[in-house]
Amino acid sequence: MRHLTQTQTLLLVLMAYVLVTIVLHLSWTEKSGMAKPVTHSHRANGSSQKPCHDTGELLKKCVQEYKTITNSSFVGRAAPHSFVSVRKWLATQQIHKTGQKLADGLNFLSTAAVTRVGLGQGGSQFKFTIWLDGDLKAVFKPKWYDIDHVISGKVYDGKDRHYGEIAAFWLALLLGFQWYPLVIGRIFNWKNEFLPVADQALLNTMIKKDGRQCIVGKCLYCTKDDAFCIADDGNIEGSVILYLPTNNKLEKLRHPWARTYKEGVFARWEVDPDHCKTVKTALSEWRLLDLIDVAIFDYLIQNGDRHRYEVISNLPHPPVVVLDNGKSFGNPDVNFEDILAPLYQCCMIHKGMLDTLEAFTSPNCSLGKFLHQAMIASPIGPFLTPSHLYAVDKRLQHILEKVQQCVKKYGASEVIFQ
Numbered sequence: 001m002r003h004l005t006q007t008q009t010l011l012l013v014l015m016a017y018v019l020v021t022i023v024l025h026l027s028w029t030e031k032s033g034m035a036k037p038v039t040h041s042h043r044a045n046g047s048s049q050k051p052c053h054d055t056g057e058l059l060k061k062c063v064q065e066y067k068t069i070t071n072s073s074f075v076g077r078a079a080p081h082s083f084v085s086v087r088k089w090l091a092t093q094q095i096h097k098t099g100q101k102l103a104d105g106l107n108f109l110s111t112a113a114v115t116r117v118g119l120g121q122g123g124s125q126f127k128f129t130i131w132l133d134g135d136l137k138a139v140f141k142p143k144w145y146d147i148d149h150v151i152s153g154k155v156y157d158g159k160d161r162h163y164g165e166i167a168a169f170w171l172a173l174l175l176g177f178q179w180y181p182l183v184i185g186r187i188f189n190w191k192n193e194f195l196p197v198a199d200q201a202l203l204n205t206m207i208k209k210d211g212r213q214c215i216v217g218k219c220l221y222c223t224k225d226d227a228f229c230i231a232d233d234g235n236i237e238g239s240v241i242l243y244l245p246t247n248n249k250l251e252k253l254r255h256p257w258a259r260t261y262k263e264g265v266f267a268r269w270e271v272d273p274d275h276c277k278t279v280k281t282a283l284s285e286w287r288l289l290d291l292i293d294v295a296i297f298d299y300l301i302q303n304g305d306r307h308r309y310e311v312i313s314n315l316p317h318p319p320v321v322v323l324d325n326g327k328s329f330g331n332p333d334v335n336f337e338d339i340l341a342p343l344y345q346c347c348m349i350h351k352g353m354l355d356t357l358e359a360f361t362s363p364n365c366s367l368g369k370f371l372h373q374a375m376i377a378s379p380i381g382p383f384l385t386p387s388h389l390y391a392v393d394k395r396l397q398h399i400l401e402k403v404q405q406c407v408k409k410y411g412a413s414e415v416i417f418q
C-alpha cells in the first residue's frame with residue numbers, strides 16, 4: 001500500500017473530524033429541535049438502565065403521547081368525541097392531578113379555538129383572559145422576552161416570563177406537586193383569532209404607538225408607556241394557564257417570607273434568623289412544610305416574587321397551589337439564595353420531597369434532562385436555554401447541601417418529616 005504524505009494524513013483526519021461533527025450535530029438537532037448546549041450534557045448515562053423516579057417516567061410517557069398527538073394530522077381539528085371527553089375532564093376533574101389524560105389535556109389546550117378574549121383579572125402584570133372551546137377559561141401571559149434574555153437587578157425585576165410559566169408547569173409535575181394549573185405555550189393571531197372575539201373593554205384600552213397596535217390592558221403596572229404591542233404579523237406568543245375548576249375556592253394568604261418591595265426596607269425574615277420560630281406560632285406544621293416545598297420549587301425556578309400564596313380552602317388540609325410563576329428563569333447565572341430561607345431558617349423538609357429531589361440527582365434522570373424532553377414536545381419550541389437547564393440541576397445540588405447541613409446540625413429526625 002502506498003504511504004500517505006504527512007499533509008495527506010492530516011487532511012484525511014481533518015475531513016473525518018468534520019464529517020463526524022456534522023453527523024453528531026444533525027442527530028442532536030433532529031432529536032431536540034435546538035442547538036447543542038455547550039455547558040451541559042444531556043446524554044443518558046449508558047451504564048445505568050435504572051428507571052427514573054415515578055414522576056419522571058410519567059413525564060416521559062406524557063411527552064411521548066403529547067408528541068404523537070401534536071405531530072399527528074388532527075392537530076387543530078381533534079376528533080369531536082375526544083374533544084368532548086377531554087373538555088369534560090379539564091372542566092370538572094382534578095386537572096392539577098397528573099394522570100392518563102394529561103397528554104390529551106395538553107393537546108386540547110394547544111389546539112382548542114378561542115371563543116372570547118378579555119382583559120386580564122387583577123395583579124400587577126399585563127395579561128389577557130381567554131376562553132377556549134367548551135367555555136374553558138385561561139390566563140394568557142404574552143411574551144415580552146426571548147428565552148435567552150437575561151434579567152439583571154433585583155430578584156423580582158422585569159416583567160413576567162411567559163416561558164417561565166411553561167417550564168414551571170413541567171417542573172411542578174416532576175416534583176410531584178398535586179395542585180397546579182395546566183400550562184402550554186401557544187401562538188395566537190390577533191387579527192384572525194383574537195380580534196373577532198375580543199371584549200369591548202379590552203379594545204377600549206388599545207392605542208397606536210409608532211404605527212403599531214398596542215394594548216394597555218388593566219393591571220397595577222399597566223400604563224401607556226408599558227403597553228403590549230402586537231408584532232407586524234399579528235402573532236402573539238404566550239403561555240396559556242388554565243383556570244382551576246371553579247368548584248375550587250381559592251384563598252389568598254400573605255406569605256410569611258414575603259419581601260417588602262421597598263429599597264432599604266427589610267422584612268422581618270431578612271433580619272431575624274429566628275423568624276421561623278415566630279412563623280411556627282402562627283402556622284400548622286403541615287402548612288409550613290408545604291410552604292417549604294414551594295420554596296424549593298421557587299429556588300429551582302428562581303422565583304423570588306411569592307409575596308402571597310393561594311390555597312384551596314374548601315378542601316381538608318387546604319393545599320397550596322403554585323400559581324403565578326412568571327417571575328422565574330430571569331438569569332441562569334444568578335442564584336438568589338434567600339428564596340430558600342424557609343428551608344434553611346426552619347431546617348424542615350417533607351421526606352417525600354427529599355426523596356424526589358434525590359431521585360433526580362442521577363445524571364440519567366436529572367431535572368434538566370426531563371425538562372429538555374418536555375421541550376421536544378412543546379409546540380412553541382424550547383422554553384429554556386441549555387444554561388437554564390444546567391442551572392436547575394446545579395440548584396438541586398445546592399438544596400440537598402442545605403438539607404445536609406441541617407441534618408448535621410439537628411439530626412435527621414428533627415429535619416425530615418413524613
Ligand SMILES: Nc1ncnc2c1ncn2[C@@H]1O[C@H](COP(=O)(O)OP(=O)(O)OP(=O)(O)O)[C@@H](O)[C@H]1O
Binds near residue numbers: 121123160244
Ligand atoms: N390558573 C388559575 N386558576 C385560578 N385562578 C388564577 C389562575 N391564574 C391566576 N389566577 C388568579 O388571578 C390572579 C392574578 O394572576 P397572577 O398572580 O398570575 O398575576 P400577577 O399580575 O402576576 O399578580 P401579582 O402582581 O400579584 O404577582 C391570581 O392571584 C389568582 O387569584
Ligand SMILES: [Mn+2]
Binds near residue numbers: 123125305326327
Ligand atoms: Mn406575579
